[in-house]
Amino acid sequence: xxxxxxxxxxxxxxxxxxxxxxxxxxxxxxxxxxxxxxxxxxxxxxxxxxxxxxxxxxxxxxxxxxxxxxxxxxxxxxxxxxxxxxxxxxxxxxxxxxxxxxxxxxxxxxxxxxxxxxxxxxxxxxxxxxxxxxxxxxxxxxxxxxxxxxxxxxxxxxxxxxxxxxxxxxxxxxxxxxxxxxxxxxxxxxxxxxxxxxxxxxxxxxxxxxxxxxxxxxxxxxxxxxxxxxxxxxxxxxxxxxxxxxxxxxxxxxxxxxxxxxxxxxxxxxxxxxxxxxxxxxxxxxxxx
Numbered sequence: 074x075x076x077x078x079x080x081x082x083x084x085x086x087x088x089x090x091x092x093x094x095x096x097x098x099x100x101x102x103x104x105x106x107x108x109x110x111x112x113x114x115x116x117x118x119x120x121x122x123x124x125x126x127x128x129x130x131x132x133x134x135x136x137x138x139x140x141x142x143x144x145x146x147x148x149x150x151x152x153x154x155x156x157x158x159x160x161x162x163x164x165x166x167x168x169x170x171x172x173x174x175x176x177x178x179x180x181x182x183x184x185x186x187x188x189x190x191x192x193x194x195x196x197x198x199x200x201x202x203x204x205x206x207x208x209x210x211x212x213x214x215x216x217x218x219x220x221x222x223x224x225x226x227x228x229x230x231x232x233x234x235x236x237x238x239x240x241x242x243x244x245x246x247x248x249x250x251x252x253x254x255x256x257x258x259x260x261x262x263x264x265x266x267x268x269x270x271x272x273x274x275x276x277x278x279x280x281x282x283x284x285x286x287x288x289x290x291x292x293x294x295x296x297x298x299x300x301x302x303x304x305x306x307x308x309x310x311x312x313x314x315x316x317x318x319x320x321x322x323x324x325x326x327x328x329x330x331x332x333x334x335x336x337x338x339x340x341x342x343x344x345x346x347x348x349x350x351x352x353x354x355x356x357x358x359x360x361x362x
Contacts, residue, residue, distance in 0.1 A: 086123075086168070086218070086241070086242040086244065118141050118142065118143050118144075118149050118151060118193060118221055118223050118241060119141070119142045119143075119144060119241070120139055120140065120141055120142070120221060120241055120243055121139065121140045121142070122137065122138070122139045122140070122243055123241075123242075123243050123244065124243065124244045124246075125137060125243065125244070125245050125246065126246045126248060126280070127205065127245075127246070127247055127248070128247075128248055128249075128250055129183070129205070129207040129210075129211050129215065129247040129248065129249065129250070130207065130210070130250055131207050131208065131209050131210045132206075132207070132208070133206075133207070134204060134205065134206040135204075135205045135206075136202060136203070136204055136205070137202070137203040137204075137205065137245075138200055138201070138202060138203070139200070139201045139203060139219070139243055140198055140199070140200050140201075141193055141198065141199045141200075141201060141221055142193070142197075142198050143193035143194065143195060143196065143197055143198070144196065145195060145196075146195050146196070147195055148192050148193065148194050148195055149192065149193045149223045150190075150191075150192050150223060150224065151190070151191055151192070151193060151199070151221055151222065151223050152189065152190050152221075152222045152223075153186060153188070153189045153190070153201060153219065153220065153221055153222075154173070154189065154219075154220055154222070155173045155180075155181060155184060155186070155217050155218070155219055155220070156170050156171060156172065156173055156217065156218050156220060157170070157171040157172065157173055157174070157175055157176035157178065157179045157181070157216075157217055157218075158170050158171065158176075158216065158217065158218050158244075159171065159176065159178075159308070160306045160307070160308060160311065162313065163303075163305075163313055163314065164305045164306050164307055164311060164313040165303045165304065165305060165306070166304075166306060168218075170218070173217065178213070178214065178215050178216050178308065179215065179217060180205075180215045180216060180217040180245060180247055181217065182208070183205055183206060183207045183208070183215070183247065184203060184204070184205055184217065184219075184245070185203075185204045185206075186201055186202065186203045186204070186219065187201070187202055188201065201221075203219065203245075205245075205247065207247065210249070210250065211247065211249050212249050212251075212278060213249060213278045213279075213309050214246055214247065214248050214249070214278060214279050214280050214308065214309060215246070215247045216244065216245060216246045216247070216280070216308075217245050218242040218243065218244055218245070219242065219243045219245060220240040220241070220242050221240060221241050221242070221243075222239070222240035223239060223240075224239075246280055248278075248279050248280075249278055249279070251278075252277070252278065252279050253277040253278045253279070254277045254279055254281065254336060254338060254339050254340030255275075255276045255277040255340055255342070256273055256274065256275060256276060256277075256281060256283055256334050256336070256340060256341065256342030257273070257274045257276045257342060258271055258272065258273055258274070258332065258334075258342055258343075258344035259271070259272045259274065259312075260272050261344075261346040261348070261358035261360065262358050263348070263355070263356035263357065263358060264316070265316075266353065266354035266355055266356070267318060267319040267320075267321055267323075267350075267354040267356065268316055268317065268318055268319065268356065269316075269317045269319065269330060269346060269348060269356055269358065270314060270315065270316050270317070271314075271315050271317075271332065271344055271346065272312050272313065272314050272315070273285070273305065273307070273312060273313055273315060273334055273342065273344075274307075274310075274311070274312040275307035275308060275309050275310065275311050275312070276309075277309060277340065278309050279309070279338070280306070280307070280308060281305075281306075281307040281308075281309075281336055281340070282304060282305065282306055282307075282336055282337065282338075283304070283305050283307070283334035283335065283336050283341075283342070284301075284304055284334070284335055284336075284337075285301065285302040285303075285304075285305070285315060285332065285333070285334045286299070286300065286301045286302075286332075286333050287299070287300050287301075287302070287317055287330055287331060287332045287333065288300075288330070288331055289319065289323070289328050289329070289330050290328065290329045290330075290331075291326060291327075291328060291329075292326065292327055292328075297320075297323060297328075298319065298320050298323065300317060300318070302315050302316075302317060315332070317330070317332070319350065319354075319356065321354065323350055324350075325350055325351055325352040326349070326350060327347070327348075327349045327350075328347070328348055328349070328350060329345070329346075329347055329348075330345070330346040330347075330348065331343065331344070331345055332344040332345075332346070346358055346359075346360065347359040347360050
């Protein structure tokens with residue numbers, strides 16, 4: 074079996090699985106690669122609620138509706154099931170999927186859904202009802218992904234004894250009633266020329282999605298460079314290393330970098346780093362406050 078996760082957030086996630094009997098052939102591998110290069114081939118159904126963030130209160134039930142749409146000209150058989158997941162380093166989107174109930178952050182005991190097996194007619198829709206009922210208060214974010222799995226009925230170049238399955242996932246986050254949104258920076262060093270490295274930690278109890286930007290000033294307090302880093306997805310306790318690239322036309326000298334990490338849901342962090350830059354691009358951090 075081959076497996077791939079696109080790591081998307083705003084539009085949900087899709088995972089492509091290539092199942093085969095025996096050792097995979099080059100033709101089977103090409104089918105899998107085609108699905109990755111052309112995502113529209115990789116899933117037959119669509120969902121309207123790909124990411125949900127809700128507050129969880131003990132004994133208070135909530136209901137969520139997810140509409141599954143089949144845009145294809147043929148019926149789509151769909152199976153719905155829940156899995157746990159974790160973000161993986163460097164925390165820019167890709168995840169590790171786990172059996173429901175196996176992760177410390179699982180929502181398996183709090184979530185039920187129906188129907189879990191159905192067929193969506195060509196051009197049709199099906200509503201899936203998701204019920205959420207925490208039986209006790211939680212003090213940190215819990216999460217899971219509700220997968221909608223369907224087989225590809227028409228896949229160019231499909232080989233005999235090969236089954237291409239696609240599953241589109243809705244991310245579900247249950248946050249504690251008392252939320253703490255906080256980020257912390259630690260360290261400052263240079264692991265490569267024209268690069269400053271530091272670490273950002275989610276020190277709160279909710280999902281943190283910091284947008285990182287920075288600027289560099291010279292000794293005259295003039296901003297000589299502005300930049301951004303990749304968006305990160307950090308669960309409480311997760312920390313990601315940032316590798317901030319300096320412009321190669323910066324002259325040798327002493328500089329001051331200010332790093333800002335802001336979250337759309339609130340909360341932010343600021344990190345200030347003094348560093349010197351040699352003529353060959355070697356950077357030396359003097360501090361990392």
